[in-house]
Amino acid sequence: MNVLLKDEELKSTEFTENNIKVCVEDFNFYYDTVQALKEINLKIRENTVVGIIGPSGCGKSTFLRCFNRMNDTISNIRYEGNIAIDGNNIFDKDLDVVDLRKNVGMVFQKSNPFPKSIFENVAYGLKINGIKDKGFITERVEKSLKDSALWEEVKDRLHKSAFALSGGQQQRLCIARALAIEPEVLLLDEPASALDPIATAKIEELIHELKKKYTIVIVTHNMQQAARVSDYTAFFMLGELIEFDVTNKIFTNPSNKITEDYVTGRFG
Amino acid sequence: MEQFIGFMFLRICIVLVLLALAIILFDIFKKGSATINWEFLSAMPRKGMTEGGIFPAIIGTFFVTIITALLSIPLGMGCAIYLNEYAKKGKLTRLIRMSIRNLSGVPSIVYGLFGVVLFVQMFQLDTSILSAGLTLGLMTLPWTITASEEALKNVPQSYRDGSLALGATKWQSIRTNVLPHAIPGMLTGAILGLSRAAGETAPILFTGAAFYLPFLPKSFSDQFMALPYHLYIMSTQHHAIEKVRPIAYGTALVLIVLIFCMNLVAIITRYKLRKVRME
Numbered sequence: 001m002n003v004l005l006k007d008e009e010l011k012s013t014e015f016t017e018n019n020i021k022v023c024v025e026d027f028n029f030y031y032d033t034v035q036a037l038k039e040i041n042l043k044i045r046e047n048t049v050v051g052i053i054g055p056s057g058c059g060k061s062t063f064l065r066c067f068n069r070m071n072d073t074i075s076n077i078r079y080e081g082n083i084a085i086d087g088n089n090i091f092d093k094d095l096d097v098v099d100l101r102k103n104v105g106m107v108f109q110k111s112n113p114f115p116k117s118i119f120e121n122v123a124y125g126l127k128i129n130g131i132k133d134k135g136f137i138t139e140r141v142e143k144s145l146k147d148s149a150l151w152e153e154v155k156d157r158l159h160k161s162a163f164a165l166s167g168g169q170q171q172r173l174c175i176a177r178a179l180a181i182e183p184e185v186l187l188l189d190e191p192a193s194a195l196d197p198i199a200t201a202k203i204e205e206l207i208h209e210l211k212k213k214y215t216i217v218i219v220t221h222n223m224q225q226a227a228r229v230s231d232y233t234a235f236f237m238l239g240e241l242i243e244f245d246v247t248n249k250i251f252t253n254p255s256n257k258i259t260e261d262y263v264t265g266r267f268g
Numbered sequence: 269m270e271q272f273i274g275f276m277f278l279r280i281c282i283v284l285v286l287l288a289l290a291i292i293l294f295d296i297f298k299k300g301s302a303t304i305n306w307e308f309l310s311a312m313p314r315k316g317m318t319e320g321g322i323f324p325a326i327i328g329t330f331f332v333t334i335i336t337a338l339l340s341i342p343l344g345m346g347c348a349i350y351l352n353e354y355a356k357k358g359k360l361t362r363l364i365r366m367s368i369r370n371l372s373g374v375p376s377i378v379y380g381l382f383g384v385v386l387f388v389q390m391f392q393l394d395t396s397i398l399s400a401g402l403t404l405g406l407m408t409l410p411w412t413i414t415a416s417e418e419a420l421k422n423v424p425q426s427y428r429d430g431s432l433a434l435g436a437t438k439w440q441s442i443r444t445n446v447l448p449h450a451i452p453g454m455l456t457g458a459i460l461g462l463s464r465a466a467g468e469t470a471p472i473l474f475t476g477a478a479f480y481l482p483f484l485p486k487s488f489s490d491q492f493m494a495l496p497y498h499l500y501i502m503s504t505q506h507h508a509i510e511k512v513r514p515i516a517y518g519t520a521l522v523l524i525v526l527i528f529c530m531n532l533v534a535i536i537t538r539y540k541l542r543k544v545r546m547e
Contacts, residue, residue, distance in 0.1 A: 068433060070432065070433060073428075073429070073432065075357050075358075098435050098436070098437055099435070101432065101433055101434065102434075105433070108426065108429065108430070108433075110426060112426035112427065112429070113430075114427060114430060114431070115449070124431065125436075128431070128434065128436045174430075177430075177434065178433070178434065181434060181435060
């Protein structure tokens with residue numbers, strides 16, 4: 001069972017040397033002695049959306065948190081293999097993880113606005129990066145909020161607490177906060193799992209817009225959502241990448257029997 | 269029925285505790301308030317402490333508490349930040365944390381003797397406000413560290429993750445996104461620790477508190493009188509205990525009010541800081 005894209009598929013989906021944004025090679029990940037990810041190989045094209053699906057505990061969130069090395073905050077973890085973004089290994093010793101995280105934004109499953117005003121939330125990333133120019137910050141905050149489709153709803157109360165926003169608005173605020181520092185890759189960890197259908201639809205619409213500028217990796221529990229928003233879909237199970245292909249193919253004509261059983265709802 | 273018995277039991281517990289507290293407070297208030305007047309608070313003790321006031325003891329306690337605060341608050345908060353945010357979670361950290369918890373249970377007289385050896389003799393600070401304050405500071409440290417760590421633990425992990433994911437360094441994340449939410453709790457713990465230190469007798473017994481000094485300390489290297497020690501002498505060591513009983517009650521009342529005020533400050537600080545944050 002080979003999880004790499006075959007050459008002809010690469011061609012048919014227009015993978016070229018120049019448009020590969022992220023490249024994962026023989027990647028293994030361990031929590032202490034438990035192996036959470038096994039021999040993952042995967043390539044992600046620039047300006048596409050990759051959906052990661054799989055049953056709970058299959059390692060999809062762990063995988064996502066590797067791209068910005070958020071797993072570094074956990075003790076006793078270990079990894080083998082490479083993940084390269086734009087050809088640069090993110091585990092390189094000379095690489096500053098702070099720079100990596102500026103380049104790879106992340107939105108968490110549970111919206112986590114800081115207990116500050118809406119404006120301060122979005123400006124946070126700029127301020128910690130030492131930007132002091134008020135005009136620039138104001139401009140960037142506005143742009144980020146527009147990009148995350150939140151501007152119209154909050155423009156009159158930018159200096160009110162972010163906690164006063166609804167769940168869906170808070171999640172879009174978190175997206176705006178990530179966009180403000182202009183990353184190239186955006187990681188979304190089940191961004192809509194706690195939201196109602198209308199708020200979810202807004203987030204999905206947003207993802208469609210955002211992929212023009214960003215490369216997006218989204219973990220989702222919801223297969224319809226993966227089918228709707230992603231260009232490529234990766235199916236994980238028990239720490240293994242079972243199948244990775246164009247979304248349409250995964251959902252209509254998967255090559256692997258397990259994938260088929262999962263996407264048709266026979267287990268999971 | 270079972271629930272009724274359970275609730276009754278819990279109710280009796282709380283009534284018993286409050287009753288005991290109320291009786292003590294009432295007794296001290298009743299007997300102490302007769303002694304309290306402006307002279308008692310502002311005058312020097314006279315005639316072998318059988319007359320006059322307790323002013324030097326109030327001042328002494330005040331300055332000792334300042335030294336205690338200067339040592340225990342910054343050091344305690346620093347330790348707590350390191351332990352909770354930076355230290356790797358392993359056997360060593362667990363051991364250190366356990367030792368700190370145990371230190372807060374060490375009898376205060378042991379700190380007193382330790383203070384004599386370390387500050388009075390080794391550092392040659394003599395029996396002074398400084399020695400006593402530092403000894404009390406050491407005694408309060410485990411308390412401050414534990415309280416500060418609890419406050420840090422109460423800050424949701426998502427605040428840290430959120431800022432780290434935006435490219436904040438660990439320190440930036442702690443400074444801008446963790447400390448603002450932990451400071452109220454940290455301060456509350458620190459002030460409660462101080463109020464406990466202010467009421468301690470044993471640690472200052474050998475390190476600087478004086479039996480009878482009818483004048484004020486001129487510097488931090490002078491001996492001093494302190495409220496709790498004064499109270500101890502008035503109730504057990506004085507040559508005319510029955511005669512000075514009212515002064516002892518008055519001193520007790522002043523000490524209790526002082527500590528109550530400190531706790532009040534702790535509560536108000538926490539409330540104010542919390543309110544600012546929620547807006």
